[in-house]
Amino acid sequence: MQKKLVTLVKSGAILFGVLFLLFFINQLAAFSSLLGLLHPLLGYSSIALGILALILFLGLAYSLWHEPAMPPLPETESAPSSANYLKALVSRMPVHRNHPTQSPSERDARWLKENMKLLQSDAYTNIKKIATKNFFIGAFAQNTSYGTSTSMLNNLKMIWSIYQLHHSNPTLKGYISLCRMTYESLPLADFSKEELPLHIKPIIQSSFSNTLSSLLPAGNLLTPFFMNLFLAGATNTYLTCLAGTICTRYSQMLSKEDYREVIEQSRFESAFLLKEIVKECNPVLSVTISKAVKNAGIESLDNIPTGNEKGGIAQDLVVHLANSLKSFMRESN
Numbered sequence: 001m002q003k004k005l006v007t008l009v010k011s012g013a014i015l016f017g018v019l020f021l022l023f024f025i026n027q028l029a030a031f032s033s034l035l036g037l038l039h040p041l042l043g044y045s046s047i048a049l050g051i052l053a054l055i056l057f058l059g060l061a062y063s064l065w066h067e068p069a070m071p072p073l074p075e076t077e078s079a080p081s082s083a084n085y086l087k088a089l090v091s092r093m094p095v096h097r098n099h100p101t102q103s104p105s106e107r108d109a110r111w112l113k114e115n116m117k118l119l120q121s122d123a124y125t126n127i128k129k130i131a132t133k134n135f136f137i138g139a140f141a142q143n144t145s146y147g148t149s150t151s152m153l154n155n156l157k158m159i160w161s162i163y164q165l166h167h168s169n170p171t172l173k174g175y176i177s178l179c180r181m182t183y184e185s186l187p188l189a190d191f192s193k194e195e196l197p198l199h200i201k202p203i204i205q206s207s208f209s210n211t212l213s214s215l216l217p218a219g220n221l222l223t224p225f226f227m228n229l230f231l232a233g234a235t236n237t238y239l240t241c242l243a244g245t246i247c248t249r250y251s252q253m254l255s256k257e258d259y260r261e262v263i264e265q266s267r268f269e270s271a272f273l274l275k276e277i278v279k280e281c282n283p284v285l286s287v288t289i290s291k292a293v294k295n296a297g298i299e300s301l302d303n304i305p306t307g308n309e310k311g312g313i314a315q316d317l318v319v320h321l322a323n324s325l326k327s328f329m330r331e332s333n
Helices: 002-036 040-065 082-092 109-140 145-165 172-185 196-207 223-251 256-258 262-302 311-333
Strands: none
Touching: 002 040, 040 172, 082 109, 109 145, 109 223, 109 262, 145 172, 145 223, 172 223, 172 262, 196 223, 196 262, 223 262, 256 262
């Protein structure tokens, strides 16, 4: 099925390209013949300019799409083919601004690993920034099309930023390939019940951490509401961290041994990042919700009508209770 779909897309792209060329040539011929009525040179000039513009467009499209060929990934870093792969990787990877050795002549395997550590630090900074945004998106816009689409766009931007960090000349084909590899490595892309507990564990640990337990109002009817928000935010954050760390690992592979360890290492690093982000975001979310609940409660109590002669003793008691609650809530602020 997948091969048939790929063949269909390729044949559709070829058909669309042929139709576009036929339409372009037809319109260009009609326009040049119209200008040729004024002067013959104008007709020839328009044809030349049109063909030149088409060549420039195709050349630009090819440069944006085409990715330079890379040697095959070696089995291990000590394999004979590893030297050619490292050389090609060094040539296409940008030099970090804080790298102590900027000279092109001293770029060897040791230089490459040191450069990748600096790039990895920048990548994790971007991951943490996007994951923090997705924490609040997951908490407040969970199970909504807006929240899902916004989180997805943030993840695509994060992958693009990581891809740019590791490529001096980024291409559309390379970016799409990295997005595909990252998506296929996420836990729900290839559903496996055996792997789910390993991914759920850090989410539960962060959601029921000591930081969160100290923020939840004990005995409050809104405690389940708080927990639901924290769990949704932590889940969205973990998936963002996992996608970012997998993307970074794929961008820094030096052998097939690294390829086999991508998921395991990414899961460990994502759990660590999740713990840091939740520790910073939980107090903000808790204070924000608490203030909103208090303000909403005070406004609701303000809407209770004052007692009158027809209301009787019951309405007087309700009004008195509402005034007492308003005073308590305002003093607690």
